[in-house]
Each structure stands twice: as structure tokens, then as C-alpha cells.
Amino acid sequence: MARRGIAAMEGGRVRDYSGGVTVPVAIICLIAASCGLIFGYDVGVTGGVTQMESFLERFFPEVLRGVRSAKRDAYCKYDNQLLRASPAEAPKSKPPKAKWGLPPFPQAPKLVTLSSLVASRVTRRVGRQSIMLIGGVLFLAGSIINAAAVNIAMLIIGRLLLGFGVGFTTQAAPLYLAETSPARWRGLFTGAYHGFLCAGTVAANVVNYFTNPVPNWGWRVSLGAAAVPAIIIVVGSLFVPDTPSSLMLRGRPDEARASLQRIRGGAGADVEAELKEIVAAADEARRHEDGALRRLRGRGYRPYAVIMVAIPAFFDFTGFIVIFIFAPVLFRTVGFASDKALLGSIAINMVGLLAVVVSTFAVDRCGRRLLFIAGGVSMLVCQVAVSWILAEHLGKGGGAAMARSYAEGVVAIVCLYTFSLGMSWGPLKWVVWGEINPLDIRSVAQAITLSVTYVLSFVQSQVFLAMLCHLKHATFLFYAAWLVAMTVFVAGFLPETKGVPLEAMRAVFERHWYWSRFIAKDDAPASVAEQEVQMTK
Numbered sequence: 001m002a003r004r005g006i007a008a009m010e011g012g013r014v015r016d017y018s019g020g021v022t023v024p025v026a027i028i029c030l031i032a033a034s035c036g037l038i039f040g041y042d043v044g045v046t047g048g049v050t051q052m053e054s055f056l057e058r059f060f061p062e063v064l065r066g067v068r069s070a071k072r073d074a075y076c077k078y079d080n081q082l083l084r085a086s087p088a089e090a091p092k093s094k095p096p097k098a099k100w101g102l103p104p105f106p107q108a109p110k111l112v113t114l115s116s117l118v119a120s121r122v123t124r125r126v127g128r129q130s131i132m133l134i135g136g137v138l139f140l141a142g143s144i145i146n147a148a149a150v151n152i153a154m155l156i157i158g159r160l161l162l163g164f165g166v167g168f169t170t171q172a173a174p175l176y177l178a179e180t181s182p183a184r185w186r187g188l189f190t191g192a193y194h195g196f197l198c199a200g201t202v203a204a205n206v207v208n209y210f211t212n213p214v215p216n217w218g219w220r221v222s223l224g225a226a227a228v229p230a231i232i233i234v235v236g237s238l239f240v241p242d243t244p245s246s247l248m249l250r251g252r253p254d255e256a257r258a259s260l261q262r263i264r265g266g267a268g269a270d271v272e273a274e275l276k277e278i279v280a281a282a283d284e285a286r287r288h289e290d291g292a293l294r295r296l297r298g299r300g301y302r303p304y305a306v307i308m309v310a311i312p313a314f315f316d317f318t319g320f321i322v323i324f325i326f327a328p329v330l331f332r333t334v335g336f337a338s339d340k341a342l343l344g345s346i347a348i349n350m351v352g353l354l355a356v357v358v359s360t361f362a363v364d365r366c367g368r369r370l371l372f373i374a375g376g377v378s379m380l381v382c383q384v385a386v387s388w389i390l391a392e393h394l395g396k397g398g399g400a401a402m403a404r405s406y407a408e409g410v411v412a413i414v415c416l417y418t419f420s421l422g423m424s425w426g427p428l429k430w431v432v433w434g435e436i437n438p439l440d441i442r443s444v445a446q447a448i449t450l451s452v453t454y455v456l457s458f459v460q461s462q463v464f465l466a467m468l469c470h471l472k473h474a475t476f477l478f479y480a481a482w483l484v485a486m487t488v489f490v491a492g493f494l495p496e497t498k499g500v501p502l503e504a505m506r507a508v509f510e511r512h513w514y515w516s517r518f519i520a521k522d523d524a525p526a527s528v529a530e531q532e533v534q535m536t537k
Contacts, residue, residue: 021182021185022263022264022265024262024263024264024265025180025181025182025189025263025264025265028180028240028241028263029177029180029181029189029192030189030192031236031237031239031240032132032173032176032177032180032193032236032240033173033177033189033190033192033193033195033196034196034229034232034233034236035132035135035136035169035170035172035173035193035196035233036173036192036193036194036195036196036197036198036199036200037196037197037199037200037203037229037232037233038135038136038139038165038166038169038200038226038229038230038233039166039169039170039197039200040196040197040198040199040200040201040202040203040204040229041200041201041203041204041225041226041229042139042162042166042200042204042226043197043200043201043204044200044201044202044203044204044205044208044345044349045204045207045208045222045223045225045226049208049219049222049223052208052211052212052218052219052222053212054212054214054215054216054217054218054219115163115164115165115166115167115168115171117447117451118164118167118168119131119135119167119168119171119172119447120171120443120444120446120447121443122134123171123172123175123246123443124249124250124443125250127242127243127246127247127250128172128173128175128176128179128242128243128246129172129176129237129240129241129242129243129246130242131168131169131171131172132168132169132172132173132176132233132237132240133233133234133237133238134168135164135165135166135167135168135169135171135172135233136165136169136230136231136233136234136237137165137230137234138161138162138164138165138168139161139162139165139166139169139226139229139230139233140165140227140230140231140234141161141165142157142158142159142160142161142162142163142164142165142226143158143162143223143224143225143226143227143230144158144224144227145157145158145161146158146159146162146220146223146224146226147220147221147223147224147227148224149220158223162226165230167450167454169233170450171443171446171447171450173193174190174193174430174433174434174446175243175434175442175443175446176243177189177190177192177193177430177434178190178431178434178435178502179243179244179245179246179434179502180243180244180263183499183500183501183502184364184499185364186364186431186434186435186499187360187363187364187368187428187431187498188360188361188363188364189360190427190430190431190434190435191356191359191360191363191427191428191430191431192360192427193427193430194356194422194426194427194429194430195353195356195357195360195427198349198352198353198356198422198426199353200229201349201352202346202349202350202353203225203228203229204222204225205345205346205349206346207221207222207225208222208345209343209346241255241258241259241262241263242255242259243259244256244257244259244260244263244275244278245278245281245282245439245502247259248278248279248282249282249285249286249439253279256275256278257271257275260274260275260278277501277503278503280503281438281439281440281502281503282439284438284439284440285438285439285440285442287440292440292441292443292444292445293444295440295441296441296444296445296448299518300518300519301441302515302518303509303512303515303518303519304436304437304438304441304445306493307432307436307493307494308433308436308437308445308448308449308452309448309449309452310489310493311429311432311433311449311494312429312433312449312450312452312453312456313452313453313456314425314482314485314486314489315425315429315453316452316453316456316457316460317456317479317482317483317486318376318379318421318425318479318482318483318486319379319383319417319476319479319482319483320421320425320426321457321460321461321464344411347411347415348411348414348415348418349418351415351418351419351422352418352419352421352422352426353422354419354422355418355419355420355421355422355423355426356422356423356426356427358422358423359371359422359423359424359426359427359428360427362423363427363428363431363498364498364499367496367498368428368431368432368494368496368497368498369490369491369494369496371423371424371428372424372425372428372487372490372494373487373490373491374420374423374424375420375421375423375424375425376424376425376483376486376487376490377487378416378417378420378424379417379420379421379424379425379483380480380483380484380487382413382414382416382417382420383417383476383477383479383480383483384476384477384480385413386410386413386414386417386473386476387473387474387475387476387477387480388473389406389409389410389413390410390472390473390476391472391473393406425486429453432494432497433445433446433449434446435497435500435502435505436497436505437505438505438506439502439503492514493514493515495508495509495511495512495515496508506519
């Protein structure tokens with residue numbers, strides 16, 4: 001049956017106009033993916049700084065006393081309201097330093113959520129490249145202010161700027177990668193964002209490890225070193241073009257053509273067919289420039305709305321926050337000293353980085369669904385194993401740490417968990433977020449997706465230590481139950497998008513056993529009726 005559509009399909013296969021990997025596209029995509037550095041460093045520095053004794057002594061002396069107390073429950077020695085509270089939530093009876101406590105760090109998800117919503121509106125006006133540049137500048141300013149801070153107010157201002165910097169770059173970079181990379185290799189380049197995120201986390205852990213022994217001001221070095229990845233982003237963003245889709249959407253067709261030719265290999269590259277697809281998608285998006293949120297409530301957008309909420313929600317319940325934020329705390333809980341806990345975090349994040357490298361080369365060969373399901377099953381086993389070890393061997397000696405061999409076993413299992421996460425949900429969430437949504441809702445959908453994941457990350461950062469204290473080993477069974485649910489969801493409701501051009505993504509949902517009932521084959525948007533589609537099942 002012939003119909004109107006957004007990309008040509010032949011014999012049931014989508015025709016790919018985007019060509020192969022060229023030197024320009026590789027360089028441009030790697031520069032954009034490097035935006036993950038500031039996100040990773042921001043996440044990695046938090047867990048290390050908040051367990052440094054010099055930092056705790058300055059801001060949380062009562063937490064430090066609890067850590068050093070042999071009588072404190074092994075699960076609960078880091079559970080402290082001040083360590084999780086925002087300024088408004090901290091008990092008013094505490095002295096000023098303790099009252100303000102750690103607000104510059106736990107509030108980051110709130111800031112990134114707000115900034116991603118702001119960036120979703122701004123990016124339609126100024127483009128993805130400008131948003132990445134603005135985000136890098138904001139993050140650089142925040143890191144400088146934090147490094148030079150002489151009081152809590154400066155730390156809070158710096159934290160605000162860091163949060164907005166991360167929010168802007170995470171809003172723009174994954175979409176930039178999805179819109180510029182060749183369809184056959186979109187998983188590799190978009191997944192590279194998570195690779196740089198892991199690299200940033202490793203860098204933060206290494207910095208924390210060497211600054212941890214420095215008395216009084218070591219934590220300042222950790223916070224100030226965030227300027228290094230920020231400079232990389234700022235300089236890199238100055239040398240990349242905006243995406244053809246973004247330029248066309250803003251009514252700049254000549255620049256869009258030039259950008260597409262530069263990405264696809266130079267002035268001699270044949271980009272006419274792909275450019276027509278982009279023009280059609282941009283025309284449709286302009287006709288629906290307003291009311292994206294309203295359209296998301298419509299039946300025809302139901303698959304996108306469900307997936308844009310489900311994927312980030314499920315990712316947050318993989319238990320990743322234990323690794324990326326609280327790994328040092330977890331390792332100290334099972335008996336490692338402060339420096340050993342930081343060293344363990346470095347090793348774990350190196351494993352995660354290795355897994356992401358493997359995943360980026362596998363995702364466009366094996367597909368998204370296979371890696372999602374395999375990773376989910378492996379993480380499920382790891383969560384259950386950690387829960388069993390903690391149940392049997394932690395806190396059995398009146399609050400004492402577990403035996404060294406079992407503590408090392410926990411580290412080994414967490415490494416396996418990290419590898420599984422790095423092969424699946426870690427990088428693939430960025431891939432799926434960037435590729436499934438139509439152009440007319442792409443920016444808004446990205447903002448909603450990021451808001452969901454950051455809000456849930458914030459909630460978990462507030463409750464994880466309390467969960468560990470009260471639920472003890474069952475905390476990890478909680479995450480295991482969610483892993484079962486998300487693996488079932490992927491198996492039944494996430495279509496395979498490997499190698500499908502962005503402009504043809506609708507056809508994938510039309511052929512899905514469940515989502516096809518929401519997207520009728522004879523109800524394609526009129527705005528994208530410039531290409532004929534011949535679909536055979």
C-alpha cells in the first residue's frame with residue numbers, strides 16, 4: 001500500500017540517505033559528545049567530596065562523629081538529614097555552617113530540571129550549537145566561582161551556574177548527535193555522549209582521590225577542577241556548525257544545506273534526498289510550532305509520550321545512583337577506608353567507561369533491544385547478589401564492617417553491575433531519547449525526559465541513605481524489582497530503531513504490535529507528504 005510519509009522505504013526497509021562515517025562527521029559528533037564531560041564530572045565530584053573528612057569536618061562535624069563511632073549501625077552511619085537537605089529544609093536550630101550544609105550539591109537535579117525546560121524553549125530560537133556553547137560558559141563560570149568561594153553564598157551561586165550549564169548541554173548535545181550522525185551509526189555517536197560522561201566521572205574520582213588527603217582545602221581543588229572540561233566544551237562548541245534540522249526549522253535553508261554538506265563530506269556530497277526529508281520535517285514542525293505539550297496528549301503521540309517518560313523513569317530505578325553518587329559511601333559502609341573507597345570508585349567507573357566503549361560499537365550491530373534486555377537481566381542478578389551478601393555478612397558484629405573477602409566480593413559484583421549498565425541502559429537511554437521523537441516535539445520531549453530523570457535522581461539522592469539505613473539489604477531488592485519491570489517493558493513495548501533515519505521513525509511505530517493502534521497508517525501528517533512510501537510487510 002502506498003501512502004504519504006517522511007522517508008522512502010523499499011521492500012519494508014528504510015532507505016538511508018545519510019551516508020557513512022566521514023572525518024567531518026566524526027570530529028563534529030565527538031566534539032558534541034564531549035558535553036558529557038561536564039555532566040560526568042559534576043556527578044562524580046559530588047560523591048567524593050561529600051565523604052571527604054576535611055569537607056565533613058568543615059560543614060558536617062556531626063556526620064563525621066557518626067562515621068567514626070563504632071557503635072553506629074553500619075547501614076546508618078552516613079544517614080544524616082543535613083547531608084541531604086537544602087537550605088530551606090535544614091533544621092533551624094543548627095549553627096549557620098551546619099544549617100546550610102551541602103545545598104550546593106544535592107540540589108543539582110532541581111537546577112538541571114529547570115534549566116532543561118528553559119533550554120527547550122531557547123533552543124528553538126538559537127539552535128543546538130548555541131545552547132551547547134551557553135551551557136559550557138555557564139559551567140565554566142560556576143566552577144570558577146566555586147574554586148574562589150569564601151562563603152556559602154558563593155558556593156550556592158556557583159552551584160546554580162553549574163546546574164544550568166549541565167541542563168543546557170544535556171538538552172542540546174544528544175539531539176545534536178542524533179540529528180548529525182549517519183542513521184547506520186547513530187547509536188555509536190549518540191552513545192559516545194555517555195562515554196564522555198563516564199570519562200568525566202573517572203576524572204572527578206581521580207581528582208578526589210588525590211585531593212582527599214589534602215587538609216582543609218582539598219575539596220576546593222576538586223570543585224575548581226570542573227573548569228577543565230568546561231573549557232573543552234566552550235572551545236569545541238565554537239568550531240561545530242548547527243544541525244541541518246535546527247537551521248531549517250529556524251528558516252535558514254542555505255545554511256542548512258551548507259551544514260549538511262559539511263557533515264556528509266564536503267561540497268561535492270549529494271545531499272538533495274536527505275535535505276528534502278529535513279525540509280518536510282521542518283515544515284511540519286513549523287506548522288505545529290505552538291502546542292507541542294497539547295499534542296503530546298493526543299492519541300497519535302501516545303507512543304512517544306509513554307516512552308519519553310518510561311525510559312528515564314526506568315533508568316533511574318536501575319540503581320545507578322548507588323554507583324555514580326554513593327559508591328564511595330557504599331564502600332565505606334562495607335568497611336573500606338576513605339582513600340580505598342575513592343580508589344574503588346575510580347576502578348568501577350573505569351569499568352563503566354570500558355563497557356560504554358564496547359556498547360557504542362555493538363549497538364548499531366546488535367540493536368537497542370538486545371542490549372537493553374541483556375543488561376537488565378545482568379543488573380538484576382547483581383542487585384540480588386549484593387543484597388544477599390549484605391544480609392548475611394554486614395553488621396553481624398555489633399555494627400562492625402563485613403569481612404574483607406566479602407567486601408571485595410561486593411566490589412567485584414558492583415563492577416559487573418557497572419559493566420552491564422554501561423553496555424545497556426547507560427548509553428542507550430541517550431540514543432533512544434534523541435532518535436524516537438518527531439521534529440515538532442523533539443525539544444519539548446527532550447526537556448520532559450530530562451526533567452523526569454533529574455527529578456527522580458534528586459528524590460533518590462535524598463532518600464537513598466535513609467533507605468540503606470532502614471531497609472538495609474532490601475534496598476537492593478527494591479531496585480531488582482524495578483529491573484524486572486523495565487526488562488519486560490523493553491521486550492514488549494520498545495520497538496527496534498537500529499539504522500532507521502529520524503524522518504522515518506514513525507513507520508517503526510506503525511508496524512509495532514501494540515503502538516500501531518495509536519498511529520494509523522492512513523493518518524500520516526500532511527506536512528510530510530513530499531515523499532512516497534511503499535511499505536510491504
